[in-house]
Amino acid sequence: MSKAYFIGAGPGDPELLTVKGRRLLDSADVVIYAGSLVNPEILKGINAEVYNSASMTLDEITGIILKSVESGKKVARLHTGDTSFYSAISEQIEKLRELNIEYEVIPGVSSAMAGAAILGQELTIPETSQTVIFTRLEGKTPVPETEKLSKLAKHKATMVIFLSAGMIEKVKGELLQGYSENTPVVIIEKATWKEQKVVRGQLKDIVNLVKDSGIKKTALIYVGESLRASSESLGKESKLYHKDFKHGYRK
Structure with a gap:
């Protein structure tokens, strides 16, 4: 065969x-x-x-x-x-x-990584977020109790939410169980397609952002303080390139 x-x-x-x-x-x-x-x-x-x-x-x-x-x-x-x-x-x-x-x-290039590239940033920012959560809101496919969006939100990590733009009101309600209403959000529909849409704002406005832009599905929702890096200087540097940091390739 x-x-x-x-x-x-x-x-x-x-x-x-x-x-x-x-x-x-x-x-x-x-x-x-x-x-x-x-x-x-x-x-x-x-x-x-x-x-x-x-x-x-x-x-x-x-x-x-x-x-x-x-x-x-x-x-x-x-x-x-x-x-x-x-x-x-x-x-x-x-x-x-x-x-x-x-x-x-x-393997292929995930839309989650493509979205970060569209934003022109990395998702892990020193002292801001060193964790990225990929998840979805519960729909037809059940989600384990320990992985409910409201519980994951309490970590306040960078989050990328799949398959959930059509339930945006519920997404907002669950995210507010952990994130503040001023947390940056980005919604990207059809990342890297010709029809791509990118919408930015804050968690408190996420429902209107999605509805006003006509986004219904095939969209990713990014949430977290690390998203500020796409539009402002956070002044957070890793130790990797610091002049005092020694490793096997730089002594």
Whole structure:
């Protein structure tokens, strides 16, 4: 049998697909992509059987993979962003293991990292925040009690919230359980796509910011004091480049 590759397609911009991802996609015999999320520009020029998984069930997807690899075809399963979170590859991988189908996971550029690049900053600022939380508001998929947004907010770390812009009132209410109403927020819709929107403000205004901009989904919500670094000088420096800091490469 051949092999299946789970490939992170990146946030949207075709140029942010990794070199390895591009090579495997171009050489694939069969491509199954998340049609509602993956930029179709990434598929231009490929010479393969192409399936849009937007309307498929898990069994239908794994059925195509099984039939293809049994025929000696290389399969590229293309997911948006990076495959390590909110990609739903875990249940697909379990099915492939049951069927003894060999697979490999190729990481991609997460929209969370692309968003930070759009803002022109890092998310960890010395003395301000050294922790970044990636999470989501509970929807159809349950969230463990210890990971409720209201409890995570009490850490006051930098937070990137996925899949929650459509429930923005609830997001605000839960975030206020930990953050102050003046905490900086940024909402980025369709990061790196041509249709990209970036909205900045404070937590107290987040509901109106989202509604007035027409943002409904495919958006990330960034929260935390570290976000001030994208628009002002915080004067916080790490020890890494300080003249008195000694390490193995600078003595």
